[in-house]
Amino acid sequence: MRNTRIPVWVLESFRRLGMNESRLLDNYPTLTATDLANAWTYAAAFPDEIEIAIRENDED
Secondary structure, three states: OOOOOOOHHHHHHHHHOOOOOOHHHOOOOOOOOOHHHHHHHHHHOOOOHHHHHHHHHHOO
């Protein structure tokens, strides 16, 4: 992902909550559709890392 400084786990968390790509792009105007596609690819490639990050954030 480009240097957007938005963690993939954050985007994946919102996606799991039902936020669609259009709304994500509206809420994060620095992102592009390509950035989201890359984020989903990364999340699929490293699911354990994403799960740990989401779980740790939920515990805070």
